[in-house]
Amino acid sequence: MKITRMVAALISVLIAGNTAVVSSAAGKVPTEAAVLSDESINSASGDVNGDGEFSIADIVSFQKWLLSAPGAELADWKAADFCEDNKLDVFDLCLMKRRYFEHDSKPRLLWSDEFDGDTLDMTKWAYELGNWKLDANGNFVTYGWGNDEREFYTDSNTTVHDGILTISARKENYTDPVQGAYEYTSARISTQHLFSTCGGRIEVRARCDSGKSLWPAIWMLPEDSVYGGWAASGEIDIMEGWGSTPDKICGTVHFGDAWPNNAYLTKDYVFADGDSTENWHTYAIEWESGEIRWYVDDVLYSTQTDWYSTNHAYPAPFDQNFYIILNLAVGGKFDGVDGIYADPSIFANGERRFEIDYVRVYDLDKSFKPTPVTSAPLEAYIESADAVLVNKDGETEITINNVGSLEYGVMGLVRGNKVRAGEKHTLSFDISSTAVRDMVLTVEDSSYTRYLDEKIALSPNKTHYSFDVEFNSDMTVDYKFQLGNIGEAASSGKHIVTIQNIKWE
Structure with a gap:
């Protein structure tokens, strides 16, 4: 015996019944249950009215839609498919209410690399090569990536094996016809032009060898520098490690105005006795509008909110899309000998490794969209x-x-x-x-x-x-x-x- 959509929806609202009431990708189906398009990709964010956030208004909108209230529409039906079965029914409404009222904040995976296979996935990553920092036209800006780094980044210093990405720093002679001769090589990869995100949880499980002048980093830069040159458009450092002091790391944001009028906020995380960056740890940030939080193994150790971008409204610059960078630098201002040089002794037993198990990016309940930029900065x-x-x-x-x-x-x-x-x-x-x-x-x-x-x-x-x-x-x-x-x-x-x-x- 078929039951009408109106009756089913009324039962669902009043007694949380289980009669299916669904929508096709083409629109509402008033009496028949129907499976949504096979091309659909569930998002289950709860934001059915398309205003950029999940609130009680979304629950009301979905409930009215189930009741066939006049004018009730869903801007994004995928956002209501909490059962992930490509149809909308009372179960989705129940799960939506539970997530909202019980604060079920299980994030949704947006992007990841588990480093399966035996090569770096070039649909997700690109190599950043050399030692010189270049402008958008490939013109020289400064050497050492602006940090007096000693390494030359190549596309031959990474391997993928058994689900692990390894970035290897080596003491070896390398000569480039344009940039000259170097004594060290390493690798730097990024998701620029391939993936970027505004907000969310960015999580990386990694370990790194220790040694003076090694500088492992997991960090983010803006996809488009809409507020001006570094650091007016921001930088987010999820994890930076000192090879000389592997018992601590730091999380930092850079912001303010273009160099040298930039500013930063930072805080260290110190591992328990006997622990260090040489062991596997999960480094993460949770980034919401107006707040960024840093974690090591899900332990919160830093929260930052007090940033700015000169002449732009808060929460600029951290209200735009940023991409992810992984690299292992050698020498330079962060941990180099005399703030510049590499320590050759750390390579006595061969290459030094920065290993990454996975990189995962999750949506958060308090997701937000990039602030529209009405005029390109000059x-x-x-x-x-x-x-x-x-x-x-x-x-x-x-x-x-x-x-x-x-x-x-x-x-x-x-x-x-x-x-x-x-x-x-x-x-x-x-x-x-x-x-x-x-x-x-x-x-x-x-x-x-x-x-x-x-x-x-x-x-x-x-x-x-x-x-x-x-x-x-x-x-x-x-x-x-x-x-x-x-x-x-x-x-x-x-x-x-x-x-x-x-x-x-």
């Missing part, structure tokens, strides 16, 4: 001029005291925009200047070939501009707001140029 380039560039939420302000002698002597720019042959991109923005003057807007490749070259008259009246740019080959381009010595700008005196709503689409 990087300052000042040469033979006097100017200051400040990025704020929604705009960039450039105060020019002296334009200097060069057309490009004052610039706000965004580097490293990847484009493909046949693509058309649109650069749009609103702009004003306290002085009447000209600006040159360009889109250029690394050889300074211009694909857009526009001279624009600025005034105190805010004006909107939009330009389409087409490309005939794959390349990386920069777009530049050039505000140096152009036209009669040298006679303008001190003035402020404000650029808002910068978008590259």
